[in-house]
Amino acid sequence: MKPFNPGRRFFMAGTAAVTGLLTLPGRGFADSALFPVVETAQGRLRGAHAAGITSFKGIRYGAPTSGANRFMPAQPVEPWAGVKDALYFSHAAPQMPNGRAFAYGDLIVFDRHPSGLGEDCLAINLWTPTLDANAKKPVIFVIHGGGYYGGSGNSFGMDGEEMARYSDSVVIAVNHRLGAFGFAHLAEFDDRFARSGAVGMMDIVSALAWVKENVAQFGGDPDRVLVYGQSGGGAKTSTLLAMPGAEGLIHRAGVMSGSALRSRTADDGTAAAERLLRELEIPTNELHRLQDLPFTRILEAQATLEAADRALGEAPTSFAPVIDGEAIVRHPFDPDAPAISHNVPMVISTALDERTYRMPNFDLSDEGLMAYARRRAGDHAEDAVAMYRAEDPDASPHLIQARIDTDLSFRRSAFRQAELKASAGGAPVWTYLWKWPSPAFGGRYGAVHGIDVGLSLHSVRGGLTGASAESLMMADRIASSWAAFAATGNPNNDEVPDWPEYTSPERATMIFDTEMSVEYDPRAEIREFWQSIES
Structure with a gap:
């Protein structure tokens, strides 16, 4: 359609x-x-x-x-x-x-x-x-x-x-x-x-x-x-x-x-708020004082808390919806x-190499990759690395590291969200996997987090994509899909192949790359590998 x-x-x-x-x-x-x-x-x-x-x-x-x-x-x-x-x-x-x-x-x-x-x-x-x-x-x-x-x-x-x-x-x-x-x-x-x-x-x-x-x-x-x-x-x-x-x-x-x-x-949110109040030296019964401070002082307190957490090797204190x-x-x-939102159709996506944006060790060695894999897969580390190398023999150790981390974070959540939306019935869901890599710095980032943002708004003037015939082609493809989705509630359009709805166990997924295609349960072996380790 x-x-x-x-x-x-x-x-x-x-x-x-x-x-x-x-x-x-x-x-x-x-x-x-x-x-x-x-x-x-x-x-x-x-x-x-x-x-x-x-x-x-x-x-x-x-x-x-x-x-x-x-x-x-x-x-x-x-x-x-x-x-x-x-x-x-x-x-x-x-x-x-x-x-x-x-x-x-x-x-x-x-x-x-x-x-x-x-x-x-x-x-x-x-x-x-x-x-x-x-x-x-x-x-x-x-x-x-x-x-x-x-x-x-x-x-x-x-x-x-x-x-x-x-x-x-x-x-x-x-x-x-x-x-x-x-x-x-x-x-x-x-x-x-x-x-x-x-x-x-x-x-x-x-x-x-x-x-x-x-x-x-x-x-x-x-x-x-x-x-x-x-x-x-x-x-x-x-x-x-x-x-x-x-x-x-x-x-x-x-x-x-x-x-x-x-x-x-609420408990986690309260704990974060208590730390902020202590840093600002404001008692919990004098919250009105928070409204009198310059906003810069509150930002300084946030920065202090984050720095203290990082010094201890802990995840930094953050504030999120409660x-x-x-x-x-x-x-x-x-x-x-x-x-x-039962009747709201959805499109859910990830990019292949999301986590390169947080992993600046571009010169990672094979030994460094194996050490990282052991932290994530334990005794199954060698199997994990072999599986990723079989998928893409040309991938650098840095890209394989990022794909492991991406599969255990962004992609895991996206899989779960798509499965839940599809199983609920109601309005359909479509998914895509972005594989077209960023040309920035000779392609070292791969298909990095944010690669599809500017292109989704049909913009090719961003540093991640550059302005070229190929980036404009990718912009035409993804922007037309969002435009069609906005207009009709269905992302199908003449710029991409026929895009089936995501259902389980078929898991139809549009692959955005130089050569467009639909794959059913793409990278299934990798998904099943990580699920088996966690079970």
Whole structure:
């Protein structure tokens, strides 16, 4: 089945649609050819029109989160008179500053957050090919990666202009609270902070509610909203699918290299919050003092805790969504797929060499690989290495190491999520495995974590992919699949082979590589090997 065929014809279609603003009373060119104005439920916004796409940046869906609003559910935006400019980004959520010392971070431009950090961060950025309120274009709502601690919808990799043009869709990137500001679970100490361990996720729900109320005015269809993200964005999407507040706001969902099966328990969340309070020297009965501190002081405390953990060889203290019994009522996909998203179709994916981004030992020796395999497979280490080498005789020890770690982390969770979604019945699920390697640094990263992010938004200007005929071909393939999925709830389209639904035990999986194919239960021997060791 190939129900959708996006292509470059949408550039002309999008340009024509925006040009059509000339005939729409009270819209767009009635105000300005370059800076059209749109009426939202909260007030009028001025965007910017260029090359067939109109962008609106920094649209607030919630009030600033400083002071009394810190650790609280998002407060509504006060309606305004006149016209507000939506020409520049909001703050990115407070987070640890990042530099350019690491090659992978440099490739994904993780250090850049236009407009800087701050607590006026509850905003979306929107790109649209038309401002016709009757157009009902699909809506692609992208959640940025960076775990629960970093990243932003303002970032280089979240730019939606090219995808809006290519897919003829409204594309939206969201900012929300991160780290302790979004997920410090303070409920056990003071009822006023009952939702504090979930407010970062509640922010995204508030943004989706804004979409439901307003996106038609920007040419979008509020009943065709695809929510997807990679890494932390995939984990947040997984969590949203189990949140009562998000029910009915998501009509298709995509999880790229970020399948989250469980949320933080209240006990674990409380323990992390207690450590933060001790570092800040704030008693548990004086939580109001947290709202008076500069946000930089809270970030410094987070950094101190993480450094102390690393010095002891322990996993660093982190803040993540907490089951609070109201906003987040259960684990996302444990013990089963959430019933409230039973009718939401999904696409779930991983990349072959995810973990190279966290493994900089590119010159790993055969002896080093075997030592690593013993830590993961014990007495079965030699069998494990032989199996990976048989799969790909040309793979370096470094890539084999990364594939082992990827199979035991990203892929294990993705398998489980897909199995649970498929076994639940209801809407279907499709899966893909990305094998096309990054050309960066001579290909040393392989098919690394994040390789498909820019391409999914039909962008080839990122360092991981480079701009070439081959990268553009891969962008056409994956972006067309997301475009089709947004439009129809099915990723099939003319750019890829027929893509069957994922079912067990067939496990049909699309392989994204130079040569596209569908494989049934790909790498089954490896999956079964690790399952046998753990059983």
